[in-house]
Amino acid sequence: MLRPKIRRGGMVEFTLNGAAVALDVPSEASLLQALRGPAGLSGPRFGCGDEQCGSCMVLVDGKPAYACTLSVAAAVGRAVTTVEGLGTPDAPHPLQTAFLAEQAGQCGYCLSGILVSAAALLARDPAPDEAAIRAALDPHLCRCGSHNRIIRAVRRAAREMAA
Template identity: 50%
Template sequence: MAKLTVNGRGVEVDVDPATPLIYVLRNDLALNGPKLGCGRAQCGACTVHLDGEAIRSCQFPVGEAEGRRVTTLEGLGTPERPHPLQEAFLAEQAAQCGYCTSGMIMQGAALIQARPGITEAEVLAGMEGNLCRCGTQPRVVRAVLSAARKGA
């Protein structure tokens, strides 16, 4: 049994502690924000926040998340009050197929949180591990910089 705090809510799940966090989030908690891409922590589609830091949930054992705060895209903002980066993604049209979008937003939000005055070079370096086959990276960078300027 694993006791977690996901998107501000306490939950208990009956899984092996070695189970990758993404499976618990998607299969047991029905959270569809994080996506399973490569399964090797190399593409970033599964990115969530753990105590405010971006992690790859496909390679993170759920047992190591006990007693810590997990935030997915669903917990970053709400439809009524989206996170500034979610708004910036819409304004910049930074999503195309959408598969990588959740991971991009979660990585970008963590970057902004860690460095509010983030530069373009820092965004490029910080987003390097989040892959997008559709080619929206320039719009993603603009969205992250826009949200940072607005004090996200």
């Protein structure tokens, strides 16, 4: 397997939420460490560190990826999107407004990962049925019991995006 080349000095370059970034991090660092450290983001969370909870989920080239185990070197030259990149305060993503409308979050720890996975689902399937939504969100651990509201919120966002 070919390893991405990293410039001397520990700089890794990739696109983060639509903007080019160059972060000074060790190549063996996880993407999550780079995002929460030098990039200054707080959306992706550290939960288990073992791909079991989904709280660290981000999109890499539009596909969900566990940032806790993905090497930052694997992000070189790629597009990474976190929950912060889904929308803006002035123009939130339809998922963000639907989650608020459906009161789909309680503690919020899992929501950033759920939102990016749901965004990936809606990008590839604009009208998912409940089974597809549940399958897309299966990697996420939510202990608050908001599952039915989360499903409703994703369906609501799909309807709003189609309108």
